[in-house]
Amino acid sequence: MNSRGMKFKFHKGEKVLCFEPDPTKAKVLYDAKVSRTARYIVSS
Template identity: 60%
Template sequence: MVSTRSVKYKFSEGEKVLCYEPDPAKTKVLYNSKVLDVRVEKDSSGRKVAHFLIHFQGWNSTWDRFVTEDYILKDTEENRKLQRELAEKAQLTAGCGNLYRRERKKRGRVKLSGQASDR
C-alpha cells in the first residue's frame, strides 16, 4: 500500500528566501534567493534529508546550488536585519585588505616637484 502522507518541508518551491553563502571558505553573508526545486536524499546514516536547489537573485544560473535547510532562512524583517548586519561586517573585513592595497599603490607613486603631469 502506498503512503498518502505528504511530506512537509520547511521551504517550498518558488518561495523567496535568504540563503547563506554555501562555501565555508568565503565570508558568511545572506543572499536574496529563491527555492527552485526540492529533492530528498539519504544522508550517511540513512535518514532522508531535504536538499533545496537555490537560485541567488541577480546571479547567473550556473551559481545555483543544492543546500540543506541549515543554510536557508525565511524572508522576514528580522532576518533582513541579520542580512544587513552580516553585510556590514563583511564590508569592514574586506575593506581592510582593499585599503592596504590602495595605500601600497599610493606610496609607489612619487611626484617630482617641478614636473608637469599630463595625467
C-alpha cells in the same frame, strides 16, 4: 540544538535566505527563491 532529525519543508517559488558555506568566502546572507526541491534520505 542538534540538527539531526530536523526537517525543513520548502516549496517552489518560496523566498528564503541562503548562505555561502565555503569558509574562504565572505559570510553573507543572500535573498533567494526556491526553484526546485528534492527528496533524499541521509543516513549515518
